Amino acid sequence: MSCGRPPLEICKGINDLERVILRGPRSSSVEILLYGGQVISWKNADGEELLFLSTKTTFKPPKPIRGGIPICFPVFSEHGCVEQQAFARNRLWSVDSATPPFGANPTDKTLFIDLILRSSKEHMKIWPHNFELRLRIALGSTGNLMMTCRVRNTNTDGKPFAFTFALRNHFRVSDVGEVRIEGLETLYYLDNLQEKELFTDQGDAVSFDSEVDKVYINTPSKIAVIDHGKRQTVVIRKDTGLPDVGVWNPWEKKAKEMCDFEDEEYEEMVCVEPAVVEKPITLKPGEEWKGRQELSFVPSSYCSD
Numbered sequence: 001m002s003c004g005r006p007p008l009e010i011c012k013g014i015n016d017l018e019r020v021i022l023r024g025p026r027s028s029s030v031e032i033l034l035y036g037g038q039v040i041s042w043k044n045a046d047g048e049e050l051l052f053l054s055t056k057t058t059f060k061p062p063k064p065i066r067g068g069i070p071i072c073f074p075v076f077s078e079h080g081c082v083e084q085q086a087f088a089r090n091r092l093w094s095v096d097s098a099t100p101p102f103g104a105n106p107t108d109k110t111l112f113i114d115l116i117l118r119s120s121k122e123h124m125k126i127w128p129h130n131f132e133l134r135l136r137i138a139l140g141s142t143g144n145l146m147m148t149c150r151v152r153n154t155n156t157d158g159k160p161f162a163f164t165f166a167l168r169n170h171f172r173v174s175d176v177g178e179v180r181i182e183g184l185e186t187l188y189y190l191d192n193l194q195e196k197e198l199f200t201d202q203g204d205a206v207s208f209d210s211e212v213d214k215v216y217i218n219t220p221s222k223i224a225v226i227d228h229g230k231r232q233t234v235v236i237r238k239d240t241g242l243p244d245v246g247v248w249n250p251w252e253k254k255a256k257e258m259c260d261f262e263d264e265e266y267e268e269m270v271c272v273e274p275a276v277v278e279k280p281i282t283l284k285p286g287e288e289w290k291g292r293q294e295l296s297f298v299p300s301s302y303c304s305d
């Protein structure tokens with residue numbers, strides 16, 4: 001198994017779904033389900049949970065898990081058919097023991113696990129391409145959570161394929177009305193609530209007082225999710241592989257329509273998701289794409305530059 005030291009904890013959780021736990025400095029930790037290759041918990045050094053997980057999620061395959069960090073591949077949101085959207089989220093991933101180099105090697109103090117999802121006959125019925133989707137999840141020496149994703153075209157028929165991708169971070173917040181997102185001001189966004197039309201706001205940081213479902217395009221490498229209620233901030237740093245950022249909150253009416261979401265849970269969650277949506281990635285056989293995010297916790301209502 002490819003992992004950092006000390007040995008990983010792998011245990012069975014609800015409905016016998018296998019989970020891997022990485023324990024970092026003090027009380028920091030990350031929990032990952034092999035089902036969906038999905039991070040479902042990230043705790044800071046004080047043991048406080050930073051991710052939202054719905055109390056209504058059933059942990060029953062083939063339903064995706066509502067919360068944590070689902071991997072959206074090969075299709076983001078309503079930019080494709082429903083089956084394709086859930087594709088990587090409701091399959092069992094494997095621990096990858098033969099990962100090719102990921103670039104810079106993690107330091108001794110970084111714990112990590114490598115996961116892989118390969119195409120199968122079952123996938124081919126939904127998306128007719130051979131691929132390898134690799135994911136490295138690492139917990140750094142300061143409790144920061146790093147995720148690196150790689151997609152390789154392994155088609156043997158010479159055909160290229162195109163895909164969109166997102167790391168759908170569901171952050172736990174005190175009260176959505178107290179949350180601001182800095183780094184997206186004045187950028188163009190596609191509004192999924194208005195037929196994906198292109199808009200721009202001249203206002204301040206993004207805030208929430210009704211349903212939001214937008215994809216900001218060509219975003220900077222650093223975004224801050226500021227929770228004034230909890231006086232804390234999560235900083236997202238991402239590379240150019242993930243140029244876009246989805247922002248989502250279903251608000252009251254849609255929350256009530258969702259079967260895997262409590263009616264009031266929209267108040268304690270925001271999704272801020274590094275993604276590649278506006279310009280899908282096209283890979284020829286043998287080619288690979290890579291995208292990376294790093295999440296870090298700041299114990300104050302941090303203000304960016």
Ligand SMILES: O=P(O)(O)OC[C@H]1O[C@H](O)[C@H](O)[C@@H](O)[C@@H]1O
Pocket residue numbers: 077078085192213214246247248271
């Ligand atoms: O229910 P899910 O597939 O997780 O999608 C939840 C939401 O995620 C994204 O942010 C999309 O832009 C939304 O349109 C979608 O409703």
